[in-house]
Amino acid sequence: MKSKALVVLVFLIASSAHAEEVCEIVKGAVLIAQDDKNTYLGKIANSYDSESIFNEYGTYGSQYNSLSVWNQYGTFGNEYNSHSATNSYTSTPPMIIKNKKILGYLSANKNLRGSITPNLLKALCKDEL
Template identity: 50%
Template sequence: MKHRYYLVACAAVLGGIVSFSVAQDNRQAKMAELKAKLAPALSLSIEELQLALSIKVHERFDGASIIADDDESTFLGKISNEVASDSIFNDVGRYGSVVSSTSIWNQVGRFGGEVARHSPFNRVSSSPPLIVKDGKVIGRLTVNKVIRGAVDPNWLKTYYK
């Protein structure tokens, strides 16, 4: 009986090792594939890569609307430069001010802070604001990393301030 348990335990460990080995092989293959795909970009300097990323971020998000995932689909502003009147990054605007009721940056408002149900800063919210561009949802503005299409508002802000 002891031998049977020992064999079962050994088989389980061996199975785990094989699974780990296959996972490692898959990871290495994916890394090699990605490295080949990115080969032209890898010759760029860090500054050039940062500029390229900034260009991609702006291409993707410029002009997108932020819409609350509430019953009213409340408009919360647009992703644009900090001087645009409807920008979520305009500190003195309706949608970017820390005191405006329609701003995600208002810590005590309905759409801001860490506890508001529809806030992008609520780490457990299942209904953070939608990012909508050209009539299509392209992501969700949220710090909740388990949400598909999550875009961290603090990360995004670094490209617009």
């Protein structure tokens, strides 16, 4: 099932799929870092959810919080950190997990299969959830 969801996610992102389809797949998924603590980095939900990565006032959506993928100076948003979603070369970006299955990765690494960039995810889903 894991590979099926990953293939669907990759296909939808690679094709000119409707944003709603991509967003429906990842809706409610959580982001988990591939660090030694498997750090929780929030969830993919509407911007009113306190744990949403799209809630600019919440822990995980703030550009200032150390646990946010939007914090360019933090571990998970810094373009040079190996666990960061914005590192173009990392092989250990945050995982997108839903129903205990890895759907893919939140990563700026275009060579990483099954990944979607943070900015693309935000552009597609911030207003769709």
